Amino acid sequence: MSNIFEDERLFANRRKNHIFKDKKPLDHRFLPDKLVHRDDQIRKIAKYWVDVLDDVTPSNVTLYGKTGTGKTAASKFAREQLIEAANNENIFIKIEYIRCTDYTTEYQVIAQLCNRLGRDVPNRGWTKAEVVKAFRDLFRTNAFGKKLHLIVILDEIDILLSKDGDGILYTLTRTDNVAVLSISNYLDFKNLITPRVTSSLNDKEIIFPPYGAGQLSDILTERAMLSFHDDILNDDVIPLCSAMAAKEEGDARYALDLLKNAGELAFDENSEKVTSEHVIRAKDRIEHNKITEIISTLPLQQQRVLEAILLLTKKGDEITSGKLYEEYTEISKKDSVTYRRIFDFINELELLGIISTNTISRGRGRGRTNIIKLQCDEQLLETALYSI
DNA sequence: CCTCCACTGGAACCAAGGGCAG
DNA sequence: CTGCCCTTGGTTCCAGTGGAGG
Numbered sequence: 001m002s003n004i005f006e007d008e009r010l011f012a013n014r015r016k017n018h019i020f021k022d023k024k025p026l027d028h029r030f031l032p033d034k035l036v037h038r039d040d041q042i043r044k045i046a047k048y049w050v051d052v053l054d055d056v057t058p059s060n061v062t063l064y065g066k067t068g069t070g071k072t073a074a075s076k077f078a079r080e081q082l083i084e085a086a087n088n089e090n091i092f093i094k095i096e097y098i099r100c101t102d103y104t105t106e107y108q109v110i111a112q113l114c115n116r117l118g119r120d121v122p123n124r125g126w127t128k129a130e131v132v133k134a135f136r137d138l139f140r141t142n143a144f145g146k147k148l149h150l151i152v153i154l155d156e157i158d159i160l161l162s163k164d165g166d167g168i169l170y171t172l173t174r175t176d177n178v179a180v181l182s183i184s185n186y187l188d189f190k191n192l193i194t195p196r197v198t199s200s201l202n203d204k205e206i207i208f209p210p211y212g213a214g215q216l217s218d219i220l221t222e223r224a225m226l227s228f229h230d231d232i233l234n235d236d237v238i239p240l241c242s243a244m245a246a247k248e249e250g251d252a253r254y255a256l257d258l259l260k261n262a263g264e265l266a267f268d269e270n271s272e273k274v275t276s277e278h279v280i281r282a283k284d285r286i287e288h289n290k291i292t293e294i295i296s297t298l299p300l301q302q303q304r305v306l307e308a309i310l311l312l313t314k315k316g317d318e319i320t321s322g323k324l325y326e327e328y329t330e331i332s333k334k335d336s337v338t339y340r341r342i343f344d345f346i347n348e349l350e351l352l353g354i355i356s357t358n359t360i361s362r363g364r365g366r367g368r369t370n371i372i373k374l375q376c377d378e379q380l381l382e383t384a385l386y387s388i
Numbered sequence: 389c390c391t392c393c394a395c396t397g398g399a400a401c402c403a404a405g406g407g408c409a410g
Numbered sequence: 411c412t413g414c415c416c417t418t419g420g421t422t423c424c425a426g427t428g429g430a431g432g
Contacts, residue, residue, distance in 0.1 A: 122406065122407065123406080124404095124416070125405080125406040125407035126407070127416060127417090128416085299420095321394065322394080337420095337421075338422055340396090340423075341420090343394085359430095360430080368394045369393095
């Protein structure tokens with residue numbers, strides 16, 4: 001009796017050679033030896049952080065830029081470099097990377113920092129003040145024998161700020177020997193910060209502009225050398241991926257994804273080379289996977305809302321919020337959520353790009369109406385919804 | 389510029405998970 | 411063990427807003 005996983009691995013191994021050498025460099029989390037086209041930004045980070053080597057708390061830094069513009073990679077790269085330099089200088093530095101989608105409140109971030117620095121703190125139960133005190137004691141009491149410097153990288157900080165306010169920045173910037181590097185997708189995230197924090201944050205800003213098609217090409221070429229065998233990619237593959245990703249706001253992650261999926265398609269079909277036609281199909285596949293992924297991870301009530309939208313769309317009716325709620329309660333029977341909650345769901349779904357809304361006014365005495373439209377393929381949605 | 393009601397912001401509430409002092 | 415206090419993520423409740431057709 002054979003094991004299906006062993007079979008699959010054997011099967012894959014036997015053929016592995018022909019397209020991919022190593023898929024890892026095509027993952028957006030892969031950190032190459034040098035980051036092309038981000039020299040300026042990395043140098044700026046270094047300029048602000050270098051003080052720490054002289055035992056001085058460095059400036060707070062903020063990185064701005066759309067998704068896939070290399071913010072996270074640049075900060076991780078700078079971290080590696082600084083740690084290396086600090087080892088030579090015999091300075092005690094910790095640089096902790098926190099993704100704010102994983103730790104969404106001030107308490108959680110501080111607790112996580114404590115834990116990583118070796119101070120056990122429960123995830124719940126303590127007061128915020130107790131946790132903050134424990135955190136600050138790490139710096140005061142000489143717990144490590146020498147002075148500890150901490151740089152906290154807060155990735156996707158806008159999420160944390162909009163959920164839990166700016167208390168986290170207040171606490172961190174008012175702790176000795178702590179510097180913050182915040183990473184935000186939005187330029188206007190400063191609106192979420194109150195004046196009491198702005199003054200102490202006093203940060204330096206670094207902009208990450210979207211990559212142009214040419215720059216994306218350079219990135220892909222470098223990664224392709226690491227991950228594909230020689231002469232596997234047709235000449236037009238990388239330019240096409242780059243052009244398509246450049247249109248998607250210069251998103252390098254998307255470009256890498258395209259290339260990887262194109263390679264996988266070529267592999268699955270046992271074709272000799274990766275062609276532009278594979279890239280085109282990779283695009284559909286990515287789109288498809290994304291939507292399925294989003295839908296399957298949606299909370300139950302939101303799925304029901306989607307289901308209601310789907311049913312109404314099929315009927316061909318114009319969908320208004322009121323009608324949607326009727327249909328929704330029909331579907332979920334007793335276990336339904338309030339009218340108010342539905343609006344939040346609708347907004348979230350719109351943010352995810354699955355639906356679109358358009359508010360119109362019907363004039364005096366008729367009030368307003370919100371017209372809701374499905375923005376993704378009906379068939380795709382249906383299979384995704386009912387296959388869970 | 390009025391009006392109406394679909395939407396929004398915020399407080400309050402709830403249940404679940406957990407620490408700590410008696 | 412018990413009671414009390416903490417955070418958190420989800421919800422409900424209610425008092426506003428605001429936008430465009432008239």
